[in-house]
Amino acid sequence: xxxxxxxxKAGRHVGLLPADQILRKPFNPFTxxxxxxxxxxxxxxxxRNLERFESRYQNLYERLANVPGxxxxxxxxxxxxxxxxLGALVGIVYLDSVWEHRCPRTVPKYxxxxxxxxxx
Numbered sequence: 001x002x003x004x005x006x007x008x009k010a011g012r013h014v015g016l017l018p019a020d021q022i023l024r025k026p027f028n029p030f031t032x033x034x035x036x037x038x039x040x041x042x043x044x045x046x047x048r049n050l051e052r053f054e055s056r057y058q059n060l061y062e063r064l065a066n067v068p069g070x071x072x073x074x075x076x077x078x079x080x081x082x083x084x085x086l087g088a089l090v091g092i093v094y095l096d097s098v099w100e101h102r103c104p105r106t107v108p109k110y111x112x113x114x115x116x117x118x119x120x
Contacts, residue, residue, distance in 0.1 A: 031089050040090045053092055057083060 015037065017029035025031070034040075039052040057079075064076050084097030093100065 027089055034086060035090050038086075038090055049090075050092055053087060053090065057086070 015033050017033050019029050038056045040049045044052075061076055061079055064070075064079065065072050067075075081098060084094040084100070087094055088097075088100075
């Protein structure tokens with residue numbers, strides 16, 4: 001399976017988190033996976049990437065309500081709490097967010113499709 005591609009086995013998704021020994025950037029495997037999952041592209045405008053992120057995030061949030069055998073509300077609450085962290089890892093920065101308060105020195109310096117992060 002190619003890196004970043006998802007496959008279904010027994011109703012579960014499998015995503016790869018490839019490590020790149022050349023780049024050696026913190027969180028790089030997670031950033032790679034999240035950019036793929038949220039449909040982010042450096043060739044798209046920042047507004048289009050933000051639209052995709054919001055749409056796919058909302059889809060994930062809604063789908064969590066239907067997963068049997070888990071604390072769905074707890075997972076949804078945690079997903080809502082960490083939305084800014086997920087966004088920051090793909091280059092979308094929300095003003096006054098968890099990410100901004102916890103990791104002010106590691107906020108991305110760029111956004112796919114632009115030279116500045118998207119600030120919301």
